Amino acid sequence: MLYRKTALRAAAPVAVLALALTACGGGDDKKSDDNAKSDAASSQAKPKEAPALAAGESTTGKVKEGDGTVTYDVAAEKVDLATEAETKKLVSDPKRAEGLVAATAHLKYTHKGGAPLTDTPDAPDTTEIYADGARGGLLIGAAEDAAGCEDKLDLEGWKKGESHVLCETYLVPAGAKSLEVHWAEKDGADPAVWKLPAK
Template identity: 80%
Template sequence: MLYRKTALRVAAPVAVLALALTACGGGDDKKSDDKKADAPKSQNKPAEPTALKAGETTTGKVKEGDATVTYDVAAQKVDVGTEAETKKLVSDPKDAKGLVVATAHMKITHKGGAPLKDTPDVAETTEIYADGTRGGLLIGAAEDAPGCEDELDLEGWKTGESHVLCETYLVPAGSKSLEVHWAEKEDGKPVIWKLAGA
């Protein structure tokens, strides 16, 4: 996960917007996204029928380096762009045909545990589903989205502090329903927020 974060700082903006397209086709060779890209189709469906509403909070424990931190996590919203905007974010506009960028805004509060010694991993398990299928991860876009904070600036995050971290995916244009999934760890059972499509 740290490789993915630091890699974003040493390349040109468009070049780092690599696509980890799953339902949309294509792939990505970044280690942190291998499990997402290789998930069987049976895992690309919502894991449970009940869901939270936008802004509702769940609490989870996340392994951050050698410590465990308790967080309150709430999906606030998903901002959905246009196809024209999306084409400008990728190195090859053909990769974005029929797709739009969707950015999940997660308000996360450090509730217990030691201050972070490194950048946080808590938002790394955030995924966006559109009409029941997981979108394709767009690496490097969320840090520049309005209202989103850069994880690389959050070393030393202490109890009581809240930050808005984001993850950006490509989803089919015109999707009727959006879901934000978040889990305490990569293979954990996700908490789901249901949101309206765009």
């Protein structure tokens, strides 16, 4: 396990520069810059509408963690927006970030039930950020270095009663009017949705 953590940490500086667009058809390095940008901003079919939560309000979900299931209380606290200039420093090809800004969602997870984790948590992996109704493009590895965010590689052994703030960073259009943070128990499940102001 120590080897795995060390290897992942060694890869982190490169991951910060890797832009992975999770929009439909995104993430292909052979695409033109214009196509990459449009993928991040294009409209897509949104998940089933759920009652919106406000910043700090929580939902409860059960997540498969290793060989067991952990019950988490999850609350999206805020989304920090970078400037366009700051965002260009986070990607390997600044042209791909033209007109986009990095949005970092801060979610507080509280272990409410189940066995202590034996590996890094999977709970934050289903976090997504939408801007003006369109899903952004995932920026891999940037969230761990953001202020107020913890590195999930440090959380092996997380047990009942402990809370940690884990983050995800997405690229969204600069000037977006509204932001939503989505989190689900697992891929394909209806997400909890927090509607947050774009700041």
